[in-house]
Amino acid sequence: MNIPTEHQVIRHNGQPVAVVVPYAEYVRTFGGQAAPEPTVPHDVVGRVVGDGIPPCRAWREHLGLTQAEVASRMGITQSAYAQMETPDARLRPATRRRIAAALGVAVEQLDL
Incomplete structure (x- = not known):
């Protein structure tokens, strides 16, 4: 029925x-x-849900930024930031706030 x-x-x-x-x-x-x-944005949600990538990576790519650019904004190395984008990364709240600030988004927008 x-x-x-x-x-x-x-x-x-x-x-x-x-x-x-x-x-x-x-x-x-x-x-x-x-x-x-x-x-x-739908593009970001689609990448996270459809492709299984971390929200910080989806946002970075949506904004057209490189890992080096985000890392520079955070005052860390590109390789340190790359580790934060791995699917199994467990980011502390303070780190999530720093990433959000570097991307220019609200920390809540990383909660996907």
């Missing part, structure tokens, strides 16, 4: 990652205002 639904669940590897809601519900929820900031 097919039952119409108002919400669409988007899954990746069987896990829910996002929900699409009707526009009218969105307006009711947020009072007709723009989406709450900060937002993440």
Whole structure:
């Protein structure tokens, strides 16, 4: 039996990652205002979810920056920054804040 639904669940590897809601519900929820900031571009989300790369790398590539440029902004070496972009890197909150600042994004935008 097919039952119409108002919400669409988007899954990746069987896990829910996002929900699409009707526009009218969105307006009711947020009072007709723009989406709450900060937002993440579709390209960045696609790279993280679809390609499995870390958010800091997806953002860096989206912004057209090299690892050396981000590392320079952070005051570290390119090789040190490269280690932060590995999929298994466990970044401390302070490090995440430094990366976000170097990329010019809010730290919440790295939470994908």
